[in-house]
Amino acid sequence: MRSALAAALAALALAATAPLHAQMREAPPLAKDPAVEARVMHLASVLRCLVCQNQTLADSNAELAVDLRNQLRAQIKAGRSDAQIIDYLVARYGDFVLYRPPVKTTTVLLWAGPFVLLVAGLLGLALTLRRRARVQAAQTAQNAAHGSTVDAASRARAKALLDEPDGAKGA
Amino acid sequence: MKKYFLPLAVLVVVVGFLGFGLKLDPREVPSPLIGKAAPPFSLPVLQEPAKTVSNTDLKGQVWLLNVWASWCVSCREEHPVLVELSKQNVVPIIGLNYKDQSDDARAWLKQFGNPYVMSLVDAKGNIGIDYGVYGVPETYLIDRDGVIRYKKIGPVTPDTVREKILPLVKQLKG
Numbered sequence: 001m002r003s004a005l006a007a008a009l010a011a012l013a014l015a016a017t018a019p020l021h022a023q024m025r026e027a028p029p030l031a032k033d034p035a036v037e038a039r040v041m042h043l044a045s046v047l048r049c050l051v052c053q054n055q056t057l058a059d060s061n062a063e064l065a066v067d068l069r070n071q072l073r074a075q076i077k078a079g080r081s082d083a084q085i086i087d088y089l090v091a092r093y094g095d096f097v098l099y100r101p102p103v104k105t106t107t108v109l110l111w112a113g114p115f116v117l118l119v120a121g122l123l124g125l126a127l128t129l130r131r132r133a134r135v136q137a138a139q140t141a142q143n144a145a146h147g148s149t150v151d152a153a154s155r156a157r158a159k160a161l162l163d164e165p166d167g168a169k170g171a
Numbered sequence: 172m173k174k175y176f177l178p179l180a181v182l183v184v185v186v187g188f189l190g191f192g193l194k195l196d197p198r199e200v201p202s203p204l205i206g207k208a209a210p211p212f213s214l215p216v217l218q219e220p221a222k223t224v225s226n227t228d229l230k231g232q233v234w235l236l237n238v239w240a241s242w243c244v245s246c247r248e249e250h251p252v253l254v255e256l257s258k259q260n261v262v263p264i265i266g267l268n269y270k271d272q273s274d275d276a277r278a279w280l281k282q283f284g285n286p287y288v289m290s291l292v293d294a295k296g297n298i299g300i301d302y303g304v305y306g307v308p309e310t311y312l313i314d315r316d317g318v319i320r321y322k323k324i325g326p327v328t329p330d331t332v333r334e335k336i337l338p339l340v341k342q343l344k345g
Contacts (some may be wrong), residue, residue: 050305053197063270064305067296092303094203 040072043082047089048099056099180223200214202322209236209313210301214291217268217276224291226317233343235336236311237262237327238299240271241279245308249326250283256332262312262340266290269299269307279281312336314343 021145040057047068049060057065068089075085089097101107143150150158204210213225237253239246257264266287268276273292280290293299302311307323312321321339323331 006185050200067300071300091203092300094303094304096200117223 031050036073036076039076039082040069043085044069046099047086048097050093050097057153196325198306199324200305202319202324204283204311204319205304205322207319209311209317209319210298211303212291212293212298212301214267214293214298217266217273217280217290217292220273220292224289229265229313230317231315233262233312233314233340234288236260236266236267236302236313237264237270238304238307238309239268239290240251240307241275243269245326247283249328250286252327252329252332253286254284255329256297256327256336261337262277263288267302268292269304270294270296310336312339312343 002088044058044065045056047057049055049057049062049065051062052063055065057068072085075088080088087097095102095104095107101110103111129159192295207228212258213223216222216224239250253264256262264287266289268290268294273294276292280287291298295302302309303333308326310323311319320343323335323337327336333343
């Protein structure tokens with residue numbers, strides 16, 4: 001009973017959205033070939049939409065993204081390989097169209113930058129820790145030379161605190 | 172005093188980079204087509220749909236290809252600049268009417284003036300894809316051999332004309 005109701009609701013929802021399909025600009029026959037569609041979506045997810053630059057072609061609904069997805073589809077159907085199609089787009093839109101920028105002389109900083117920063121950070125940390133250890137060691141050595149790790153004034157103050165009556169401590 | 176020096180230096184460097192970044196336009200993606208042959212096309216003319224013009228018909232002259240559409244807001248902004256440039260008669264401007272309705276396009280030219288020697292109709296935007304168009308308006312300067320020498324993404328301004336287009340046209344013609 002419940003599943004029948006769900007099915008009826010789903011059918012109703014589909015019927016309600018049917019006119020929307022007519023307005024969509026995606027070519028309808030593609031859904032018929034899931035293999036082609038899977039390749040389109042895979043390619044579209046590694047390519048950048050140039051209109052909304054932080055989205056992939058797969059995510060974007062810009063007109064150009066729709067056109068380019070149709071272009072991908074047409075080229076896949078024409079039997080071109082993924083590499084050929086990507087070259088086709090790079091020839092027109094440049095490396096920027098690739099969501100994953102290629103490693104080149106102009107992008108070395110982009111790729112290596114984070115690691116350079118990481119190494120610099122670790123180096124800075126190591127240096128700071130070493131300096132701190134050295135300062136501490138020097139202090140310990142100095143105190144040891146004076147025959148004690150605590151100087152006389154501190155010792156006197158600690159003794160005074162310890163000798164205080166218990167009532168004062170509680171307040 | 173000395174302990175503030177390093178953080179301050181880092182701050183200055185970061186602010187410097189951010190300030191530089193503010194001046195860059197992320198929409199301006201360098202075109203790989205500069206220095207390459209303009210992609211071929213053969214398209215109907217907006218004002219005479221029966222006639223088609225191809226890129227080879229335009230060889231032998233320095234010309235501007237301006238991608239425009241009646242639905243494009245920035246095109247209105249740049250249009251007076253193009254009209255002004257066309258009056259100077261230094262470089263022919265060919266329009267590429269991109270993904271537009273021809274009736275709207277003709278009405279638009281009537282309303283705002285027509286700086287184009289002719290406009291070619293790219294109704295589906297396929298030639299636009301070949302030229303790497305992604306933000307209308309875009310303008311290409313093409314030399315006598317049909318090589319793209321300069322591309323402007325976004326509206327052409329009087330500054331663009333004065334500082335980029337006119338000097339390049341002069342150089343390419345010379």
